[in-house]
Amino acid sequence: MQETIDKITRSFNAELEKASSVAELNELRVRYLGKNGVFTEVMKSLKDIAKEDKPFFGKLLNDARVKIEEVLQEKDKTAAKEEQRARLLAERIDITLPGVSAEAGSIHPLSKVKAEFAEIFTSLGFEIKEGPEVELDFFNFQLLNIPKDHPARDMQDTFYITDDVVLRTHTSPMQARVMLEQKPPIRVIIPGKVYRVDDDASHSPMFQQIEGLVVDKNISLCDLKGCLETVCKKLFSSKTKIRFRPSFFPFTEPSVEVDCSCPLCGGKGCRICKGTGWIEILGAGILNPKVLDNCGIDSSVYSGFAFGVGMERVAMIRYGIPDIRIFFENDIRFLKQYK
Amino acid sequence: MKAPLNWLKDFVDIDIAPAELEKKFVSAGFEIEEIINQRDAVKNTVAGQITAIEKHPNADKLFVCTVDVGFKVVQIVTNAKNVYAGAVVPVALDGALLPSGTKISAGELRGVRSDGMFTGLEELKATDEDFPGADPDGVLILSPSIAPGTDIADVLGLDDIIFDVSVTANRPDCNSILGIAREIAAVTGKDVKPYAFTYQSDEEPADPVKVVVENQILCPRYMAQTVKNVKIKPSPEYIKKRLKAVGIRPINNIVDITNYVLTEIGQPMHAFDRFNIGGNHIIVRNAKKDEEVVTLDGKTRTLEESVLVICDLARPMAVAGIMGGTDSGINVGTVEIVFESAKFARDNIRRSSKALNLRSDSSARFEKGIDFSAQELGLKRALQLVHELECGTVAGAPVDIATDFVKERTVSFTAAAVSKILGITVKADKIMEILNGLGIKTVQSGKLLTSDIPEYREDLENANDIAEEVIRLMGYDKIKSKLLSKAQQTIGGASNSYRTDTAARNAAAGAGFSETVTYSFISPKAFDLLRLSADDALRNAVGIRNPLGEDVSIMRTVILPSALAVVASNISKFNKEARFFEIAKRYSPKAATVKTASKAAKNTKIPSQAELPVEEQTLVLTAYGEGESFFTLKGALDRIAGLLGLEFSYRAKVYPFLHDGRSAEVLFNGVHIGYIGEVHPETQDAYGSPFRIYAAEISLEKLYDKALEVKKFASLPKFPGVARDLAVVVEDGTSAAELIAVIKKTAKLLESIGVFDVYKGTHIAEGFKSIAFGLTFRHPERTLTDDEIAEEMTVVLAALKKGFGAELRK
Missing domain, CATH: 3.30.930.10 (Bira Bifunctional Protein; Domain 2)
Structure with missing residues (x-):
């Protein structure tokens, strides 16, 4: 018996030496350890052995079997690893080839800038409102302290639909609409398209503005500056500063033009800011008490500020776009730059 | 608004450089479009005296001149025939720039050196009016009294610096030299020099002109003044020079006086020839329908009834505030005039000007707005100029027909109110100092400050307006950033x-x-x-x-x-x-x-939308x-x-x-x-x-109502679904949607269905197509059996057969 076991072990070892693939090893396992395998056969011969010797040879046979199993398992692992390595190597691809996917489209730079403003302002507690583009003269001008045939109308060359209906020349008419409908505290921004009879390298007959309106008790020029400075810092960089210059708008008093430190050169002076270090970005002011009163808000109790910023101007600064007309040419090669 | 420095100096001492002044202007709310130094228009061009002339050795039509230009002697080759020894002429030297934009450099002409060029009227952009009798084709012969070496800019009177100031719509008073001078005085801490009127009035004419203002709403004030013994002639040099500097062409002394006053004070004026005023009556009234007038530009204008006209007894003499007529204007033979200094309603001027498509310096001023004080000041200034130019005698007192207007207007406010608007504390003393510096007399009584608003500051009505005056002169850099520190919190968000x-x-x-x-x-x-x-x-x-x-x-x-x-x-x-x-x-x-905004102010009527x-x-x-x-x-x-x-x-x-x-x-x-x-x-x-x-x-x-709705959770199925494919052949015109609708209606256990293939061609008859669906069946409470699915498929196929003649694809 001992001899038989030694013989089996020797022949197994010889065959194991030759087997290298997972398949060959499996075949070997079946032949030695399988249901009809070598060990099963030998096991059957145990019945011919004397009863007292059975435990001894039984253990001997089992030990040999366990040993073979271990060796097989060991070699199996190695073989599997080797095979996987070979497969992965064979499956190697050129990862520099293009991906298989539908190409993404893009969002217009004007919409991108609008979305940035919307995010900044909503985080400051502002509501977003929108209003009609074809607007009554009454809202666009009269409630805003610009009567008919007033010289201030020269500032905004207007497209007329009828004597009383215009294409809004600014987003400010929504100021009036909001104040007529809502009680203070009011904090809204109003993005939208506006129209003026104008067409050259820096003016488009249609452009987009965001209007801002805050009405509450104790609103001052300092609040206006703080609010706009926060927005410019978030929009450009934390180092951005702003400055006020006196100006005139019929619906605000005092009125200011607002410059921010040039985001390109940081205020040192460059081509974009024409060497001044400052870029004019918007007009603003303290709400004229006449406008508050026109809109049914008691100007002896409440005050407020308003501002209007041109999206094209901000986008031109933000992206370094030299000519306003590029926005409306809609060349796919331009648009795809804004994926 | 173009404001020449020398003109401004009539009213305020200016002792700072133009660039410095620009900074102060900007910080006070006036953009400077451009600072034009007139001297920049001409460079390296001087008066020179010709000392000798010789014929050019190589060219018949050229002359070689020896010229004394003061600091040296140069040689100039010219083809001009009007030059002679002793003549004083303009010499453009090497590197010269001429008003025409031409640049000159030294060179050789037919082998002879020329150190520059003589110039004529054209290169100097001058006219016969500047140099009467000058040969338009030859070299300009200057007065022999001009010393060789004199800069030609001085000869041309190009020695001023002009500020082109952008004036905002709320400050019509600054569309004048005087207005700009007042601002300069305020920002530099100087006083405005007052006018001294020294003219005397002679006696009233025997038959004074009568003025009737029929529409006082459109003409709130009309002043008229007769001037006798008028002598029409060119204005003196300084008047012409100043008018040209602001882009107005000099005509004659009387017309120039009206334009001078327009520029200096902002009050448009008009001068009628008194003997062309029919019936000795000036009537200010609305035009009659289709009434006509020939305006100074030579065009016949047909008028609407909304247009205001200045008429005599018979006909319109002028379109009020916009343009005079040819018949009633000044000409060389005029000996008596009537000056008009009036205030016309700006909205009507604006409408009329648009309707007639006719604009003038006068209409532009009226559209922007002119205050009640300017008519009298303008008229006085015109009469003073008549006196200074010795071109007429003031005859009696002016006619002055005016509606009642508020001569004294005050605004009361507290320093606290101004501080609240600005967000910084400004003391009453500081506010008074600033306002008084602007010519707005302000006094304090307890906490209340009261300002006498000058007539030319119609824009100042309330504490906000005062706050703006204060901060623009203090400087906006005084405003600190505060992020809505006293405001209530709001929620915000997008619709x-x-x-x-x-x-x-x-x-x-x-x-x-x-x-x-x-x-x-x-x-x-x-x-x-x-x-x-x-x-x-x-x-x-x-x-x-x-x-x-x-x-x-x-x-x-x-x-x-x-x-x-x-x-x-x-x-x-x-x-x-x-x-x-x-x-x-x-x-x-x-x-x-119609959205009615019901919460509108009581006195605000919202029109229909x-x-x-x-x-x-x-x-x-x-x-x-x-x-x-x-x-x-x-x-x-x-x-x-x-x-x-x-x-x-x-x-x-x-x-x-x-x-x-x-x-x-x-x-x-x-x-x-x-x-x-x-x-x-x-x-x-x-x-x-x-x-x-x-x-x-x-x-x-x-x-908008349904998009981005919050979805309610639906529990996931606990039992497996069963997938089956179904390919049927139908007529080509049958739509997938029709088939799907029937399948959905028939199959009770169907969970979902999709099309995965459509085929036409081999094995499918012409006019037919095969369409293949993927169906998923599921029961919410148990696993489906094969029999149940088979039953469903049979029913579906039968329905498709019945509805569309569909056959199972083989």
Whole structure:
């Protein structure tokens, strides 16, 4: 018996030496350890052995079997690893080839800038409102302290639909609409398209503005500056500063033009800011008490500020776009730059 | 407003450099468009005296002159025939710049050196009026009293510095030299020098002119003054020089005086020849219908009744405030005049000027607004000039017909109110100092400050106006940044419409479309390119009364024309494929629901908004190029719908601008929201596209209620579903949707169904197609048996057979 076991072990070892693939090893396992395998056969011969010797040879046979199993398992692992390595190597691809996917489209730079403003302002507690583009003269001008045939109308060359209906020349008419409908505290921004009879390298007959309106008790020029400075810092960089210059708008008093430190050169002076270090970005002011009163808000109790910023101007600064007309040419090669 | 420095100095001492003054101007609220140094117009050009002339050795028509230019002697070759030894002439030396813009350098002419060039009137941009009797074709011969070496700028009187100041609409008083001077005085801490009027009035004329103002609303003040013994002649040099500096052509002393006063004080004036005033009456009235007047520009103007005119007993002599007539004006023979100094209502001037398409310096001033004090001041200044120029005698006192006007107006406020507006504390003393410096006399009584508002500051009405005066002179750098420190907290956030638009935008970009922005106005011809019938509702558009051109003259009722124009322009730039989208409004001139703002102030009447069109937010998609089809676009639209949390359905429908067999309406919850399809080949051609174009346009407005809804959780199935495929052969015209509808109705255990293949060709008879569905069956409470599924499939097939003659594909 001992001899038989030694013989089996020797022949197994010889065959194991030759087997290298997972398949060959499996075949070997079946032949030695399988249901009809070598060990099963030998096991059957145990019945011919004397009863007292059975435990001894039984253990001997089992030990040999366990040993073979271990060796097989060991070699199996190695073989599997080797095979996987070979497969992965064979499956190697050129990862520099293009991906298989539908190409993404893009969002217009004007919409991108609008979305940035919307995010900044909503985080400051502002509501977003929108209003009609074809607007009554009454809202666009009269409630805003610009009567008919007033010289201030020269500032905004207007497209007329009828004597009383215009294409809004600014987003400010929504100021009036909001104040007529809502009680203070009011904090809204109003993005939208506006129209003026104008067409050259820096003016488009249609452009987009965001209007801002805050009405509450104790609103001052300092609040206006703080609010706009926060927005410019978030929009450009934390180092951005702003400055006020006196100006005139019929619906605000005092009125200011607002410059921010040039985001390109940081205020040192460059081509974009024409060497001044400052870029004019918007007009603003303290709400004229006449406008508050026109809109049914008691100007002896409440005050407020308003501002209007041109999206094209901000986008031109933000992206370094030299000519306003590029926005409306809609060349796919331009648009795809804004994926 | 052009303000020459030397003129400003008549009213205020200026001892700072122009650049410094500009800074102060800007910080006080006046943009400087340009600082023009007149001397910059001419360089290196001096007066020179010709000492000798010789014939050119190599050219018959040329002369070689020896010229003393003061600091040296130069040699100039010239072809001018009017030069002679001893003549003083302008010499442009090497490197010279002339007012005409010409640059001169030394050179050789036919082998003889020339150190520069003599110049004539043209190169100096001078006229016969500047140098009477000058030969227009020859060299300009200057007065022999001019010393050689004198800078020609001085000879031409180009020695001023002109500030071109941009004046905002709230400060009409600054459209004058005096107004600008007052601002300079305020920002530099100087006083304004007052006028000294020294003219004397002679006795009243025997038959004084009578003035009748019939419409005092349009003419609140009319002053008239007769001047006798008028001698019409050219104005003295300093008047001419100043007028030219501000761009006004000198005419004669009287006309120049009116223009001088207009510029200096801002009060437009007019001078009538007294003997041309018929009936010795000046009547200010509205024009009669179709009344005519020939204005100074020589044109006959037919007038509307709304236009105010200055008439004599017979006819209009002038369009009030806009332009005088030729018949009643000043001419060389004029010996008696009547000066007019009036205030006309600015809105009427503006309307009349527009209606007549006639603008003048005068109308421009009136439109901006002129205060009640300027008529008297202007008239006095004109009479003082008559006196100084010795060109007439003031005859008696002026006629002055005026409505009652508030001569003294005050504004009261507290320092605390001003500080509250500004957000910084400004003491009463500081406020008074600033206002008094501006000529606004302000006194304190307890906490109350009271300002006497000068008549020329009609813009100052309340504490906000005062706060602006204070801060613009203190400097806006005094304003500190505070982030709404005293304001109440608000919640903020975006409306559902804004959020839906944003989600649609992101979804469309995610689906491979690039966003465009196009003008809201289009050409009415676009409707023809879309093949719309004459009575198509889309043709009913909102028109712009004053468009930039016909191609941008109506508000679009459909976005497609703009989208197709984008495709066309990209094709012309050799972009072979692209996908575009735009989110924009379309406008239909239907009466909108009237929104009444009931909380309006009691005295504010909100007009009806029924006139406003309906504005509908719309999403338009276009695609062209390789691989694009109806189905790629439909897939994209479904994907966008999915990202909005919605599902669209489609129904075949014919549109004039779409391919008859490849077009559909898009529905949401059974409601029409737009169209999708392949663009009609004729429309495609009309836009010059060699490629097929696919387009869809849907209303976002109709999705706002349902888009981005919060979805309720649905529990996941506990039992497995069973998938089966079903391929049937049907007539080609049968739509998948019809088949699916029947399957859904028949199969009780069906969970979902989709089309995975459509086949025509071998083994399928002509006129038929095979369509293959993937079906999933599921029972919520147990696992289905094979028998149950087989039963379902049998029922489905039977129904398809009955409804469509469908056969199971073999």
